[in-house]
Structures are given as structure tokens and as C-alpha cells.
Amino acid sequence: MALTLFDLKLPLHAEESSLKRIAARALAMPENAIQDMRINRISLDARRKDDISFRYTVTVTLSPKDETYALRHANGHVSRAAETPSRVPVYGERPLTAPIVVAGMGPAGLFAAYLLAQNGYKPVVLERGKAVEARQEDVARFWKTGVLDVSSNAVFGEGGAGAFSDGKLTTRIKDPRAADVLALLAEHGAPDEIIHMAKPHIGTDKLVQVVRNMRLAILRMGGTVRFGTRVCGLERQGDALQAIYVEKSTEGRERIPCAACILATGHGASDVYRMLAEEGIALQAKPFAAGVRIEHPRELIDRSQFGTFAGHPRLGAAEYHLADQSGGRGVYTFCMCPGGYVVACASEQGGVVTNGMSHYARDAENSNAAIVVQVDARDYGADDPLAGLRFREKLEQDAFRLGGGGFVAPAAQVADLLAGRASNGFGSVRPTYAPGVRACDVGECLPGFIAAGVRDGIRAFSRRLQGFDLPEAVITAVESRTSAPVRVLRDKNGEAEGMLGLYPTGEGAGYAGGIVSAAVDGMRAAERIMARFARP
Ligand SMILES: Cc1cc2nc3c(=O)[nH]c(=O)nc-3n(C[C@H](O)[C@H](O)[C@H](O)COP(=O)(O)OP(=O)(O)OC[C@H]3O[C@@H](n4cnc5c(N)ncnc54)[C@H](O)[C@@H]3O)c2cc1C
Structure with a gap:
């Protein structure tokens, strides 16, 4: 017999070995009543920066008598463990005559x-x-x-x-x-x-x-x-x-x-x-989203998300996901890469494409994410099925031209992007995109509504994540491969x-x-x- 316990709180400083004791308390049972315990899920709760914890869902095995008792008297959120239905493959009858x-x-x-x-x-x-x-x-x-x-x-x-x-x-x-x-x-x-x-x-x-x-x-x-x-x-x-x-x-x-x-x-x-x-x-033709990548120092994002716990070995690099509206369209962060790099993801000649990657350790100097704005058929300028694909290709070609060739990407500092002017260099945040960037007015390679959406997004997100609008944060264009067009x-x-x-x-x-x-x-x-x- 098994029960699932949800939302067991393990404080950041506590060892996982204390989890059985916490589970027993939630069940209102002595610890030795738990015959077996399996972890189903661990999530980080960083909503309160002075009380960061991990939340566990676990499945415990008890004797039938203890299970009945626990279901009646448990202090925590407990239910009978759901059976996972096994999926058996179905095979057809038509013989295979070709691979x-x-x-x-x-x-x-x-x-x-x-x-x-x-x-x-x-x-x-x-x-x-x-x-x-x-x-x-x-x-x-x-x-x-x-x-x-x-x-x-x-x-x-x-x-x-x-x-x-x-x-x-x-x-x-x-x-x-x-x-x-x-x-x-x-x-x-x-x-x-x-x-x-x-x-x-x-x-x-x-x-x-x-x-x-x-x-x-x-x-x-x-x-x-x-x-x-x-x-x-x-x-x-x-x-x-x-x-x-x-x-x-x-x-x-x-x-x-x-x-x-x-x-x-x-x-x-x-x-x-x-x-x-x-x-x-x-x-x-299908809607997708396009915009730019933003890079901040990893430490800044960690501090904004974890407060004084930033750098704690059990926390790793901090993530974020932010969303808002601009001119009636969604603008949101996408594919956030904590402690990672902005990377060149072109697959065709003459088009610059950015994206992000990290190693398992997520320990690089910068954290990056895309800031993208929804695009759809009204932007494509035609209504055939490939109109969105051509829109995407134009975005990538415009970024290539502005970068000056050789897959160098156009880039700017946030302060300049927000002021609508060209950057002529970079400050404390170093762009990680290789083969390299050209400091310029990134807005020049973006349709007006995307440039406006990115600016609105940065302002809105900085109200939720302190330092998001860091003047020296780096913007690299263009992020165009969020989903299929x-x-x-x-x-x-x-x-x-x-x-x-x-x-x-x-x-x-x-x-x-x-x-x-x-x-x-x-x-x-x-x-x-x-x-x-x-x-x-
Ligand atoms: C830099 C980067 C970072 C990403 N990070 C994440 C992430 O952290 N988490 C996440 O969930 N998603 C991430 N994504 C998105 C994720 O990679 C895709 O959603 C996923 O790979 C899509 O899988 P797929 O198999 O449908 O297509 P793809 O991964 O695009 O694979 C298509 C394959 O088909 C091959 N191919 C193309 N044309 C032909 C042809 N004519 N003949 C034969 N082969 C062909 C290609 O070479 C490729 O190997 C990232 C994408 C990128 C580019």
C-alpha cells in the first residue's frame, strides 16, 4: 500500500536525510512506520528570499493499518498513490514490405x-x-x-x-x-x-x-x-x-x-x-515569436532571485521567466540559459540567428535569455503558407547585413537600446556570442513593433527582476527560431x-x-x- 505526500518543505540548510522525519510528521506517524520512501519530484521555492526551500513530493509505503490511520490524521496533503497505467505497444497486421x-x-x-x-x-x-x-x-x-x-x-x-x-x-x-x-x-x-x-x-x-x-x-x-x-x-x-x-x-x-x-x-x-x-x-502559416537575446552578469540574476542565498551550492544559477504585453501582443522571456552563452545558430548562408546554451554546471559569467514578441499572419505581408518562413528569413538576413557579414551579430547595450541610439562599445558585461558582435543600433534590423516590444518588455521585467534593465546588459540580435513558422x-x-x-x-x-x-x-x-x- 502506498500514499503520496505533497509539498513537504525541506529548508535550504537541511540535509535530505531529514526528509523521512518530515514525512513522518506530516503523516502523524512515527518515522519507523514508513517502510519505504521514494522521491517523485523536487521543486525550488524561492518566492520568499528570506526562506528559500525545496518542496518534495514523495511516495511512502506503510502497513494497511497505518495507511488508514494516516489518511484520517495526516497533517499534510496526502492521498493514495496513483497507479501508473502501463502502456503496452499495439502491433498491426499489415506485413512490412519496405523499411x-x-x-x-x-x-x-x-x-x-x-x-x-x-x-x-x-x-x-x-x-x-x-x-x-x-x-x-x-x-x-x-x-x-x-x-x-x-x-x-x-x-x-x-x-x-x-x-x-x-x-x-x-x-x-x-x-x-x-x-x-x-x-x-x-x-x-x-x-x-x-x-x-x-x-x-x-x-x-x-x-x-x-x-x-x-x-x-x-x-x-x-x-x-x-x-x-x-x-x-x-x-x-x-x-x-x-x-x-x-x-x-x-x-x-x-x-x-x-x-x-x-x-x-x-x-x-x-x-x-x-x-x-x-x-x-x-x-x-503559423504564428511564432521573435526578438533578441539579453545577457546579464550571472551574479546579478542570482542575487535578484535568491537574495543573500545567492551562490549557495544547492541552488546553482538562478532562472527566470517573465511575461508582459506590448501594443496588444505578448512579450516574454524564452529559453533562459543560466550561466551560459549566446550562440550562433545559423543554418543558412546570409542569415544571423542567435540562441542560448549552457553546460551542466551552468557556471559561465553571464546568464542570458531571449526577449521575444509574438508575430503572426498580420505581419507576414502575404497569406500563403510560407509567408511566415519568408518573414523569418528576412529578419535573419537584415541582422546579417547590420552585423556586417561573416555571421557577426548586431549588438548593443541596454541603455542605448532603450534610448533608441547606437552603441559604440560594451562595458562591464562582455558579449559572449561567437564569432563576434558589432556594436550598433540593434533596432535598425528589427521591425518597429518588435523593437518597441523588446523595449517595453525590458522596462516591465525590470519592475519584477531587479537589475533586468542594467544599462550595460548586452542585447544581441536576432532571435528568430523560437518555434515553427x-x-x-x-x-x-x-x-x-x-x-x-x-x-x-x-x-x-x-x-x-x-x-x-x-x-x-x-x-x-x-x-x-x-x-x-x-x-x-
Ligand atoms: C541553441 C538552442 C537551444 C535550445 N535549448 C533548448 C532547451 O534548453 N530545452 C528545450 O526543450 N528546447 C531547446 N531548444 C529547442 C529544441 O532544440 C527543439 O525544440 C527540438 O530540438 C526540436 O526537435 P525536433 O526533433 O522536432 O527537430 P530538430 O531538433 O530541429 O531536428 C531536426 C533534425 O532533422 C535533420 N534534418 C533537417 N532537414 C533534413 C533533411 N532534409 N533530411 C534529413 N535530415 C534533415 C536536422 O539535421 C536535425 O538533426 C533549443 C534550440 C536551440 C537551437
Whole structure:
């Protein structure tokens, strides 16, 4: 028999070993009545800076008699532990006469391929970029020299767009597969704590190892992985997918017959959206958000969030999430990277894209986050499905021009941005974006409503987070890849409207945002395919 106890308060200075005593007090039972205790969730409560604590949810095992007593007399919030329903895979009956192809090896493709391989379906995974080890070298070279490899960069290659990230594993979706994603990551080398932390993160350094380990597992389970292989065309028979065409970095074009294809190519792949439009797949322009990155000294953010407890070893670097309105649009901080770096995330020539990453330790000098403003069809200047994509491309090209070329990003100090003038250098906060920044008037490369929204946001956020408007804080443009600018329409079976057997999946399809939700969408697509075809 088991009970779940919620909201057990463990003060910052207390050891976790005292948790059983705290649980017993909440149950109104002696400590030795608890036969077993398991931690489900740990969250940080920093609402009161003079009383920072951790809040625990735990499941305890008691004798049936003690459980009845505890349910009646407990001082804390207690309920019977919920049974986790087990999900048994469903296998279809149609024999597999051609392989199942997974296009793209970001979180969506990786988890889809893993599940298929685990269940004996031997998927063929096609990835335009390189294996994560080789990719790391290309990314490092780009950040050092500003010379971009358009097929191997911070967006394209094994591990997908999130491989060089903070590795935040939070998600707002309520899907039981999210727990499976965390468990699989832990099984392949991520720290076990991700399973119960309310805001887990693993950082670029660990994520890269996990991705490699998952690929090796897919290969061991009979899957095939082909790098340097870009999906460039589809072949249909009637209304169903029959084969896909790929372009290889070495030997040209090839036709690959397939029973089904999970298309998990992410939202960086503009060429894929254009190919789908040409193939008559139903697409829709989608709202997204765009703006800039802001960098503050990590210590300033830690002090604002944790007061005198800043620097406490159990707290790590502080996070924030802030939101407000500007001119009737939402403006909010996005993808905050405590103790991290602003990074160059271009995947196309002639466009500057910024984003953020951290290592597991989150111990770099600055903390950064995007400040983004909602954009939608009224801003796109056209109403075709690719109008949002062109809007995004223009933002990135304008930032490239203002930076002066070589993927140098336009940047400014907050005081200058707020005053609407150009910066001519930087002060105590040093920009971390590599290959480098050009001090200028960042507002020049942003549409007026985005520049105004960013300014309004900074003023509003500084009322909630002291020092947010630090005059020397650094602004770097442009943050444009928050979510997909296009949605690939799916029917109730998850197949593309306009082509049966094609499963648009993950963030690029417009149905996920973030590592965990993309991975969950990938698993769902794999389950749908398994339910259609017999297990080999
Ligand atoms: C710098 C950065 C930091 C981020 N930080 C976080 C974070 O901390 N937490 C979080 O939850 N999310 C974060 N994100 C977002 C997260 O990375 C994405 O939501 C997630 O990666 C989407 O997964 P996906 O599999 O749908 O697509 P992607 O990750 O974009 O993967 C698509 C894959 O398809 C491949 N591909 C593209 N075109 C083709 C083609 N034609 N043929 C074959 N292969 C192709 C690409 O090379 C890529 O590997 C971050 C993103 C970036 C860029």
C-alpha cells in the first residue's frame, strides 16, 4: 500500500536525510512506520528570499493499518498513490514490405527511431548532418571563424537543434510519454536527478554523450543510421507515399522505397517546407515569436532571485521567466540559459540567428535569455503558407547585413537600446556570442513593433527582476527560431493531409516546442506506425 505526500518543505540548510522525519510528521506517524520512501519530484521555492526551500513530493509505503490511520490524521496533503497505467505497444497486421524511414535525428526522430528499433522494426534513419562527435568540431569551427557548413552546424546534425543547448527538459504537455523520455535519457547517460527534478536540465556537455549512446543502442537493436543524407523529394502512388529521394554528401541522389516515413526534420529546414509545398502537402502559416537575446552578469540574476542565498551550492544559477504585453501582443522571456552563452545558430548562408546554451554546471559569467514578441499572419505581408518562413528569413538576413557579414551579430547595450541610439562599445558585461558582435543600433534590423516590444518588455521585467534593465546588459540580435513558422497539417492518424504514410512529426511539423515534447511526438508517431504494421 502506498500514499503520496505533497509539498513537504525541506529548508535550504537541511540535509535530505531529514526528509523521512518530515514525512513522518506530516503523516502523524512515527518515522519507523514508513517502510519505504521514494522521491517523485523536487521543486525550488524561492518566492520568499528570506526562506528559500525545496518542496518534495514523495511516495511512502506503510502497513494497511497505518495507511488508514494516516489518511484520517495526516497533517499534510496526502492521498493514495496513483497507479501508473502501463502502456503496452499495439502491433498491426499489415506485413512490412519496405523499411520504415525516419528523416531527421533531432529529439523527435531519435526517440521515434529508438522505439521502432526496440520493437524490432529496424528503422532506416536519414540525417542530413554528421554524427554528433564530428558535428561538434564543425560547430566549434563556425563559432571561431564564422565559416558556416550548411549541413553540419548548431541546427543540423545528429541530436538536432537542441544538441548545443541548455538541455532544459521541462515541458508543459501532460503526456505520460514525457516520463519515458526522461527515463530513457537517464538510461543513456543523463544524471538520474532529471527524473524527479521539477526543472531538470542536462547541458550541452552531457546531452551530446546521451545522443551518441542512444544512436549506438539503435544500431545494436538493428536500426540503420545514414549521415550526410538529405531528404529532398517524395514519390507517391495515388494518395500514398511510396519512396523518398535523398541527396548524399558523397554519391548524389538515391531513391529509397519506404512503407512509411516519419518526417522529423525540424523547423530549421526551410528547404523541406518548400519541397512539401511543391509536393502538394497541406501547409499553414503559423504564428511564432521573435526578438533578441539579453545577457546579464550571472551574479546579478542570482542575487535578484535568491537574495543573500545567492551562490549557495544547492541552488546553482538562478532562472527566470517573465511575461508582459506590448501594443496588444505578448512579450516574454524564452529559453533562459543560466550561466551560459549566446550562440550562433545559423543554418543558412546570409542569415544571423542567435540562441542560448549552457553546460551542466551552468557556471559561465553571464546568464542570458531571449526577449521575444509574438508575430503572426498580420505581419507576414502575404497569406500563403510560407509567408511566415519568408518573414523569418528576412529578419535573419537584415541582422546579417547590420552585423556586417561573416555571421557577426548586431549588438548593443541596454541603455542605448532603450534610448533608441547606437552603441559604440560594451562595458562591464562582455558579449559572449561567437564569432563576434558589432556594436550598433540593434533596432535598425528589427521591425518597429518588435523593437518597441523588446523595449517595453525590458522596462516591465525590470519592475519584477531587479537589475533586468542594467544599462550595460548586452542585447544581441536576432532571435528568430523560437518555434515553427509553418504547420504541416495532419489527419487524425497523424499522417500528412495530402499524403498517407508520411508522418510529419516534432517541432518542424508545428506540433511540439522543446526537446521533451518533440521526443514525445516522435514516440507517438512510432506507436502509430507500429499499430499499422506487423512486428517483423
Ligand atoms: C541553441 C538552442 C537551444 C535550445 N535549448 C533548448 C532547451 O534548453 N530545452 C528545450 O526543450 N528546447 C531547446 N531548444 C529547442 C529544441 O532544440 C527543439 O525544440 C527540438 O530540438 C526540436 O526537435 P525536433 O526533433 O522536432 O527537430 P530538430 O531538433 O530541429 O531536428 C531536426 C533534425 O532533422 C535533420 N534534418 C533537417 N532537414 C533534413 C533533411 N532534409 N533530411 C534529413 N535530415 C534533415 C536536422 O539535421 C536535425 O538533426 C533549443 C534550440 C536551440 C537551437
